[in-house]
Structures are given as C-alpha cells and as structure tokens.
Amino acid sequence: MSHLTRRRMLLGFGAMAGAGVLAACAAATPAPAAGGAEEEAPAPAATEVPEIVGRPAPAGVAKTIKLSVWGDITDMQIYSGIADDFHKEQDEIGVELEQWIGSYYEKMQTQIAGGVEPDLIYVQGWRWQPFAERNVIRSFNEFIDADLPDYMTDVWSDAARPQTDMDGKTYMAVSDGGAMVMVCAREPFERAGLDFPPDPNWTIEEFTETVQALTGTFDGVEQWGFQAQGGYERLAPFIRLNGALEWDQIVNPRKANFDDPAVTKEIQLWVGDFVNEYKASPTPAMMQGGANTIQTGNVAIIYEGPWFLARMWGPSAAREGGTPFEVAPVPRGSAGSICNGFRHGHAMSARTPEPAACWELLKFIGSDVGQRHVSLGGRQPNSGRRIEEMWGPIVEESYNFTTSSAFASGWDTGTVHVISGAELQMNNEAIGPALDSVINGRRTAEEAFAEANLDIQAMLDDYWSELEG
Amino acid sequence: MAAAPVSSTRRRKRFANREAVAGWLFASPWLIGFVAFTMGPMIYSILLLFLKWDLITPPEWGGLANFTRLVGDRRVPIALYNTAYYTFIGVPVQLAVAFLLALALNVQIRGLALYRTIYYLPSITPAVASAVIWLQILHTDYGTLNEFLRNFGIAGPNWLYEPALAKPALIMMSVWGIGPQMIIFLAGLQGVPAVLKEAATIDGAGEWSQFRHITIPIITPIIFFNLVVGIIGSFQVFTAAYIMTGGGPENSTLFYVLYLWRNGFEYFRMGYAALLAWVLFFIISFFTVIQFGLAGRWVYYEALRS
Numbered sequence: 021m022s023h024l025t026r027r028r029m030l031l032g033f034g035a036m037a038g039a040g041v042l043a044a045c046a047a048a049t050p051a052p053a054a055g056g057a058e059e060e061a062p063a064p065a066a067t068e069v070p071e072i073v074g075r076p077a078p079a080g081v082a083k084t085i086k087l088s089v090w091g092d093i094t095d096m097q098i099y100s101g102i103a104d105d106f107h108k109e110q111d112e113i114g115v116e117l118e119q120w121i122g123s124y125y126e127k128m129q130t131q132i133a134g135g136v137e138p139d140l141i142y143v144q145g146w147r148w149q150p151f152a153e154r155n156v157i158r159s160f161n162e163f164i165d166a167d168l169p170d171y172m173t174d175v176w177s178d179a180a181r182p183q184t185d186m187d188g189k190t191y192m193a194v195s196d197g198g199a200m201v202m203v204c205a206r207e208p209f210e211r212a213g214l215d216f217p218p219d220p221n222w223t224i225e226e227f228t229e230t231v232q233a234l235t236g237t238f239d240g241v242e243q244w245g246f247q248a249q250g251g252y253e254r255l256a257p258f259i260r261l262n263g264a265l266e267w268d269q270i271v272n273p274r275k276a277n278f279d280d281p282a283v284t285k286e287i288q289l290w291v292g293d294f295v296n297e298y299k300a301s302p303t304p305a306m307m308q309g310g311a312n313t314i315q316t317g318n319v320a321i322i323y324e325g326p327w328f329l330a331r332m333w334g335p336s337a338a339r340e341g342g343t344p345f346e347v348a349p350v351p352r353g354s355a356g357s358i359c360n361g362f363r364h365g366h367a368m369s370a371r372t373p374e375p376a377a378c379w380e381l382l383k384f385i386g387s388d389v390g391q392r393h394v395s396l397g398g399r400q401p402n403s404g405r406r407i408e409e410m411w412g413p414i415v416e417e418s419y420n421f422t423t424s425s426a427f428a429s430g431w432d433t434g435t436v437h438v439i440s441g442a443e444l445q446m447n448n449e450a451i452g453p454a455l456d457s458v459i460n461g462r463r464t465a466e467e468a469f470a471e472a473n474l475d476i477q478a479m480l481d482d483y484w485s486e487l488e489g
Numbered sequence: 490m491a492a493a494p495v496s497s498t499r500r501r502k503r504f505a506n507r508e509a510v511a512g513w514l515f516a517s518p519w520l521i522g523f524v525a526f527t528m529g530p531m532i533y534s535i536l537l538l539f540l541k542w543d544l545i546t547p548p549e550w551g552g553l554a555n556f557t558r559l560v561g562d563r564r565v566p567i568a569l570y571n572t573a574y575y576t577f578i579g580v581p582v583q584l585a586v587a588f589l590l591a592l593a594l595n596v597q598i599r600g601l602a603l604y605r606t607i608y609y610l611p612s613i614t615p616a617v618a619s620a621v622i623w624l625q626i627l628h629t630d631y632g633t634l635n636e637f638l639r640n641f642g643i644a645g646p647n648w649l650y651e652p653a654l655a656k657p658a659l660i661m662m663s664v665w666g667i668g669p670q671m672i673i674f675l676a677g678l679q680g681v682p683a684v685l686k687e688a689a690t691i692d693g694a695g696e697w698s699q700f701r702h703i704t705i706p707i708i709t710p711i712i713f714f715n716l717v718v719g720i721i722g723s724f725q726v727f728t729a730a731y732i733m734t735g736g737g738p739e740n741s742t743l744f745y746v747l748y749l750w751r752n753g754f755e756y757f758r759m760g761y762a763a764l765l766a767w768v769l770f771f772i773i774s775f776f777t778v779i780q781f782g783l784a785g786r787w788v789y790y791e792a793l794r795s
Binding site for chain 2: 125130132311444449457
C-alpha cells in the first residue's frame with residue numbers, strides 16, 4: 021500500500037480545488053426539488069446573523085414556489101405561518117422561503133443576474149418599476165381578470181394603483197403596507213397642559229400652534245413639540261397638503277417642480293421652520309443616536325408608521341416601561357389629510373415556470389387567512405378594511421392605545437413620494453443634499469431648490485433619454 | 490560510461506520539474522482565486538466600459554456613452570475632491586499618529602504587549618461596530634468628544650451635520666484604525682541596528698540627533714510602504730460614509746467609491762461604474778508611480794547602498 025507523500029497530498033488538493041472551481045463555474049441549477057431541499061437549507065447558527073436564510077418546501081409536492089421575504093425577523097415568522105396554512109389547504113404547491121438580510125435590492129439584482137431569483141420577489145411599491153421596465157418581472161393581469169370580481173377589489177384601490185400598476189398592467193400584489201400617522205406621546209402633552217389626544221381633525225395651523233405650545237421647559241423637563249425629519253420620502257405628503265405637487269405627475273414624472281413657490285413654501289415650513297424658526301423640533305444633530313426623541317420622552321409628536329409602535333410600548337419599547345401614546349391623522353390642509361401609504365408586496369419573476377401556482381400563493385397571502393398572519397406578525401395588512409377590523413384590535417391591545425382607526429383612514433388616502441427609475445439618484449444627489457441645507461438652516465428652501473431643481477430635472481431628462489434611446 | 494551524466498541530467502530535470510509542479514500547486518489556491526475573482530472581473534470590466542449594462546438584463550453596446558457621461562458628470566469632481574481631501578489630509582495624520590504610537594511602544598515597560606494589543610484592537614473591530622461607536626463619540630450633545638471640549642469651555646460643533654466638518658470627523662475616525670501601520674512602524678523601529686546608535690553615542694550624538702540621522706533614515710522604507718498602502722486604501726474609502734453619513738450632509742462625504750457603488754447597484758449603470766473604477770485605478774496608479782519616482786530622493790535602502 022503506497023503511503024501519502026507531500027506531492028500526492030498536494031496533487032489531491034489541487035484536483036479538489038480544480039473540481040471546486042469547475043463546480044462553481046457550472047451553470048446555475050434550479051431550486052432544489054422538494055425532498056432534497058431540506059438538506060440544502062442550513063439552519064443559521066445561533067450566534068451569527070446569516071445573510072441569507074431559508075425554509076424549504078415540504079417533501080412530495082408537485083410544484084415548488086420560491087418566495088422571498090423582507091429582512092426583519094418578524095417577516096420570516098409571518099411567511100412561515102402563511103406557508104404552513106397554505107400547505108394545509110392544498111398539497112400540490114410547496115412554498116420555499118428565502119430571506120435576504122441587509123442590502124436587499126443588491127441581492128435581488130445579483131440573483132436576477134445569476135438567473136436564480138425567487139419565483140415571487142418581495143418588493144416595495146416604489147422600487148419594482150425598473151425591473152418591470154426591463155421585463156424581469158411579469159404582470160399578472162390574466163389571473164386577476166380570471167378571478168375578479170370577488171378577489172382583492174379592496175386591495176387594489178385607487179390609492180394603491182400607483183404602487184402596483186404600470187402602463188395599465190399590474191405587477192405587484194399588495195402583501196402588507198404602512199400608512200403613516202402622527203404618533204403623539206401623552207407625557208409632553210400633559211406637562212404642557214394640552215388636551216390629549218389631539219383633535220384628529222386638526223388643521224396645519226392648529227398643528228403648528230400645538231407644537232409651539234408643546235415646546236419649552238415644563239416641570240423642569242425641556243421638550244419639543246415635533247420631531248421633524250429631513251427625508252424626502254416622508255416629506256412628500258406634507259408638500260401636497262395644500263395642493264402643491266413637486267412633479268408634473270407622481271408616476272414616471274418628466275418635470276420637476278421643486279422650485280415652485282407653493283412647493284418651497286411647504287418644504288420651508290416642515291423641514292426648515294419647525295427646526296430653525298419656531299425651534300419646535302430638535303435638530304438632526306440633537307437627535308443623533310436616539311437622543312431627544314419621542315422615545316426619550318421629551319418630544320411630543322413624530323410622523324411614523326406602524327413599524328414604530330413596538331418602540332413606543334411593549335417588550336421592545338425603547339424606554340423601560342414604554343411611552344404612552346395615541347395616534348392622529350396628518351393635519352389637514354386645503355387638499356385634505358394626506359400621508360404616506362406605503363404598499364409592499366410580491367412581484368412575479370418573468371422566468372417563473374409556474375405562474376399559475378404563483379398566483380394561487382399570491383391570492384392566499386392576500387386573503388383573510390394570510391393577512392391574519394401579517395397582522396399578528398406586526399405588519400399592517402393590505403386593505404383599509406383589514407386594518408380596521410383585523411389589525412386594529414391586535415395592535416391596540418399589544419401597544420396600549422385606542423386610536424388605530426387613524427391608520428385605516430390614512431391607508432385610503434395615502435400617497436407615495438414618487439415612482440421613477442431615477443428616484444434614488446435624484447434623492448441621493450439633489451433632493452437629499454438640498455434638504456440637508458434647509459434643515460441645517462444654511463439656506464432657505466427657495467434658495468436650495470432653485471439650484472437643486474435644475475439638477476433634479478437634468479437627472480430626469482437623462483433617465484428618459486437613456487430609457488427611450 | 491557516457492550514460493551516467495545523461496541519466497543524472499535527466500534526474501535533475503525530472504526533479505526540477507517536480508519541484509516546479511509542487512511550487513505551482515502551492516501557489517495555486519492564490520492563483521485560482523486571483524484569476525477567478527480579480528483578473529477575470531478586471532478583464533470583463535474593460536469590456537463593460539463600452540457597454541450599457543444594468544446587471545439584470547443582457548448588456549447592450551453603448552460605444553463611448555459611458556465616457557461622455559463621465560465628462561459631463563458634475564458629481565465626479567465633487568467625489569474626487571472629497572476623496573482627495575480625505576486621502577491627502579488623512580494619510581499624513583494617520584502616519585504621524587501611528588509613528589508616534591510606535592515610538593511610545595518601542596520601549597521596555599511593564600504590560601507592553603497589552604498596550605500593543607489595545608492599540609491594535611480597533612483595526613480588527615468590524616466597520617459597522619466602529620461606525621456605531623463613532624456616532625456616539627461624535628454626538629453633538631452627549632458625545633465624548635464634545636464633552637471633552639466642554640471641559641475647556643469650547644462648545645463642540647455638529648461634527649457629522651456640518652458640511653465643513655464631516656470630512657475632518659471621518660478623518661479623525663480613520664485614526665482609530667491605525668493599528669496595522671503602528672505594528673509595521675514598530676517592527677521597523679526594532680530593526681534599527683543598536684550598533685549604529687552606540688557608535689553615534691561614542692561620537693557624541695544626542696538622542697534627537699540619533700533619531701533624526703539614524704532612526705528616520707533606516708525606517709524610511711517602512712514609512713514609504715505605509716504611505717503607499719495608506720494612499721491606496723484611503724482612495725477607496727467607503728464604509729464610514731456609507732454607514733454614517735450616506736454621503737451627506739450636502740454631498741460633503743460623497744466619496745468616489747460610494748458614488749461608484751451607487752451607480753452600479755442603485756442607478757443600474759454597471760458599465761459606467763466600471764469606467765469610474767478604471768479611472769480610480771489610474772488615479773491610484775498615478776500617485777503610486779509618483780511616489781516610487783520620488784522614493785529615490787528620500788527612501789534609504791541599505792542593501793542597495795552596500
């Protein structure tokens with residue numbers, strides 16, 4: 021029997037390395053069939069945060085649908101519950117779950133580039149459009165048409181359409197969402213001697229007076245009325261409260277109107293004046309690292325969504341014992357009360373070999389059974405009716421408040437900032453920096469956006485010229 | 490009788506061949522990794538310069554479109570300025586602090602190994618954890634730095650929210666990770682021959698004179714190495730801005746690689762991102778070549794002299 025020499029060992033390792041390289045270069049294999057999947061989906065170690073985690077489909081199913089879920093812990097729990105119930109209801113389609121933690125869209129792009137994307141891809145309502153433009157996700161109108169009128173009519177409302185449709189075709193089924201409201205902390209109101217909760221029909225003027233009255237030192241505590249935020253996504257509804265619009269249209273705009281005096285007036289109020297003129301909001305620097313925020317008890321009002329409630333009350337509350345709160349709709353302007361009505365959902369890969377099975381799963385996610393899992397997991401369900409009937413009682417009990425109906429009214433009138441393939445670039449490089457200068461008090465909104473609007477318009481023009489050749 | 494030398498030559502040849510094979514096999518893990526994950530993508534990225542590729546659909550021929558975009562791109566000069574500022578101010582500061590620390594640790598004191606470990610530790614701390622720590626240190630109201638300044642009656646500024654201060658703040662943070670440079674300096678200082686210092690002492694040279702005329706010249710290759718590597722690394726600064734400032738405020742920390750990454754992964758312009766990467770490659774190469782060109786004037790290589 022020959023003994024192992026250094027050379028043989030090296031040759032052995034060389035051969036193994038070569039085989040490894042060849043295996044890595046081999047064509048991508050499709051998702052593992054049921055039965056083999058269980059071994060191939062490693063459970064994450066308890067001590068590390070995995071980048072990609074998954075849950076295989078059950079054995080013995082005829083078709084397997086791979087579905088991606090958003091990167092929060094709660095999302096895996098929600099979709100595990102949905103998949104379990106879906107498997108109970110039928111035994112033909114198996115659901116394999118995949119979760120990408122961190123850098124979600126980058127992973128999505130590289131998976132699509134590698135041809136290994138899930139059949140159903142979780143997306144936000146304003147981020148899937150570039151993928152539809154490039155035909156990597158498909159519309160599913162033929163299935164909707166076959167199933168209507170009794171399916172999802174309340175989900176695909178007029179408010180949802182900008183985030184689910186493009187060019188008359190539907191690309192996203194709403195799985196959950198987030199209508200935003202004014203979260204109001206009880207203690208600062210009581211310290212300032214104001215009625216709590218505030219009137220849900222408040223106007224912008226009443227809101228402005230309220231936050232000024234809430235600002236100051238009461239019972240030895242320095243507090244602010246409002247926690248202003250300088251991000252465009254959340255600013256957009258406030259710009260529109262009195263009828264102004266910073267684009268020619270929200271979906272696929274061609275013209276930027278950020279320099280319109282009606283627009284800059286609203287930006288100045290919500291980003292600049294509450295911080296620098298009225299001193300009714302801590303500056304971003306003061307709020308850095310979580311200091312001087314509503315969770316620390318010395319800010320009265322913040323504009324937030326359903327995901328924020330756990331930070332106010334319950335076991336995950338930022339402050340020990342929680343921060344008692346109620347919520348109110350966004351104050352009314354001449355155009356009414358408008359908030360962000362974010363929709364999230366699933367888009368169907370254009371390459372899926374099982375579109376009909378995908379549709380069955382989408383329907384199940386959107387049904388009362390699926391949406392109960394969504395609600396129990398803490399996410400907001402996909403219609404105003406379900407928010408009020410299903411989600412409201414759950415969150416009111418979990419987070420100790422009574423005014424969840426504000427979320428339902430926000431859902432029906434909710435808007436989205438903009439839908440455009442150039443959104444990220446415009447936001448990163450022109451809108452964001454201009455808002456920085458306004459919230460820091462270095463420039464007025466009029467000055468900042470006189471210049472920024474030119475940049476935004478140039479980016480829009482560039483985007484369209486690239487797209488249309 | 491003549492067969493013996495031929496056989497010996499063949500044996501030597503066979504042996505040499507076997508040695509060569511073994512050598513290649515030893516080097517093969519790195520070579521395979523280099524070809525597959527560095528050289529291959531580099532070659533492909535040359536092709537990308539002339540393509541429009543959004544990563545998710547097949548590339549299309551774009552001719553010189555990426556080059557035209559580069560010429561008209563107003564963000565590129567901003568990103569280059571920010572990166573150059575960070576590099577040409579940050580690297581000298583990093584080297585000076587690393588060198589001073591190495592000098593301080595180049596003595597025989599109790600617990601020396603512990604000090605060395607402590608100073609090295611931040612450089613192996615994950616970037617995200619470092620960023621979180623520095624967000625706290627730089628906090629306007631409650632940060633350690635401004636608290637320290639308040640002791641002297643100085644009102645600390647909004648480090649990460651003032652466009653003029655955000656880059657200096659990130660430079661300050663970069664000094665936190667100078668462990669590797671410090672260790673290399675320390676190795677260099679410990680390699681300075683004691684015999685030279687003894688001879689200088691006999692000749693009447695003082696401490697400062699020895700430091701200036703013996704220590705510094707002997708370790709110039711180390712300084713040169715740290716300088717070259719430092720400049721190459723600083724031009725590629727990304728993580729701090731990505732996590733802490735997102736390029737803001739007002740694009741003041743929009744570093745070149747952050748802009749490159751955004752073009753590739755957020756704006757669907759892989760071809761343009763490849764061009765930006767090649768421009769960075771040439772910029773770094775330019776400064777590296779300049780440094781090597783100037784090295785002859787100030788770097789002392791004892792082996793060359795002897």
